[in-house]
Amino acid sequence: MPDRFLSSMIISYKGRNILVDCGEGTQVAMRKAHTGFKATDIICITHFHGDHIFGLPGLLLTIGNSGRIEPITIIGPIGLRDILDAFLTSIPYLPYDINLIEDPKVGLGFKIFGNVLQVRDKNSYAEDEIIISTLDLEHSSPCLGYSFYIPRRPKFLPEKAIEYGIPKEKWSILQSGKAIVYKGNTYRPSQMLGKKRRGIKLSYITDTRPIDEIVGFIEESNFFVCEGTYGDSGDIEKAIENKHMTFREAAELAFKGKVDRLLLTHFSPAMEDPNTYIKHAKTIFENTIIGYDGYTEVLSYE
Ligand SMILES: [Zn+2]
Numbered sequence: 650m651p652d653r654f655l656s657s658m659i660i661s662y663k664g665r666n667i668l669v670d671c672g673e674g675t676q677v678a679m680r681k682a683h684t685g686f687k688a689t690d691i692i693c694i695t696h697f698h699g700d701h702i703f704g705l706p707g708l709l710l711t712i713g714n715s716g717r718i719e720p721i722t723i724i725g726p727i728g729l730r731d732i733l734d735a736f737l738t739s740i741p742y743l744p745y746d747i748n749l750i751e752d753p754k755v756g757l758g759f760k761i762f763g764n765v766l767q768v769r770d771k772n773s774y775a776e777d778e779i780i781i782s783t784l785d786l787e788h789s790s791p792c793l794g795y796s797f798y799i800p801r802r803p804k805f806l807p808e809k810a811i812e813y814g815i816p817k818e819k820w821s822i823l824q825s826g827k828a829i830v831y832k833g834n835t836y837r838p839s840q841m842l843g844k845k846r847r848g849i850k851l852s853y854i855t856d857t858r859p860i861d862e863i864v865g866f867i868e869e870s871n872f873f874v875c876e877g878t879y880g881d882s883g884d885i886e887k888a889i890e891n892k893h894m895t896f897r898e899a900a901e902l903a904f905k906g907k908v909d910r911l912l913l914t915h916f917s918p919a920m921e922d923p924n925t926y927i928k929h930a931k932t933i934f935e936n937t938i939i940g941y942d943g944y945t946e947v948l949s950y951e
């Protein structure tokens with residue numbers, strides 16, 4: 650649409666970027682938002698309908714032209730390898746490798762290795778910086794929902810360290826997560842830590858019917874991005890037939906999942922101004938935002 654590009658999201662974390670979906674024109678939107686291309690470490694694809702992937706070949710080429718040589722991780726549902734092979738016939742050379750993860754069934758822990766967000770080796774003991782989880786959705790094509798979780802370490806309790814008689818100069822070692830040996834005794838960081846703290850959770854659900862499994866998957870997200878293909882609750886028949894959702898249905902998920910805030914996106918081109926229908930969502934879930942091009946949000950630890 651002239652004033653509305655296709656739905657896509659970019660997460661910026663410590664200068665590294667994770668892109669979710671890449672419809673036609675996503676690289677134009679990225680240019681407008683000054684995200685850059687070189688730091689695109691992970692691309693998550695929800696499904697293979699054109700409005701979610703037709704921008705991928707062009708973007709991969711642009712990332713190549715940005716001087717990137719580090720590998721990129723691409724995650725997507727079953728069939729990802731075939732789609733990518735087809736796209737790559739028109740891009741015979743890319744200066745970086747692609748690490749493909751098709752239909753992951755377990756959460757993937759990522760950490761910055763060599764300045765790039767890469768999936769953690771099972772044998773490495775490093776703590777995960779971002780955990781990406783997926784959920785099978787109900788759409789007219791295999792489709793994945795995503796959640797992104799940034800864990801937060803528990804607080805270091807100096808009073809505990811004092812209790813154990815550990816000198817101050819040793820505290821930073823414990824704080825960094827390593828055990829120390831002092832006067833013949835081993836002390837573990839877990840002995841000096843407070844209770845668990847809430848990390849940052851962001852979830853992204855599109856395209857799908859509002860299946861029950863979504864509620865647990867998005868639970869207590871700080872920010873929940875969800876499709877609202879139809880604004881008018883009267884369009885429910887169309888939503889069921891085309892395996893999409895109305896604003897009301899998305900708001901019900903947000904309410905049941907006890908999220909902090911809901912951002913609606915993926916509007917039908919037939920809907921000229923989605924704001925007209927916001928009350929269909931707000932009567933169910935007050936903290937609803939109608940997404941628009943370039944919408945930016947900063948999420949921090951509480
Ligand atoms: Zn679709």
Ligand SMILES: [Zn+2]
Nearest residue numbers: 698700701856
């Ligand atoms: Zn779509």
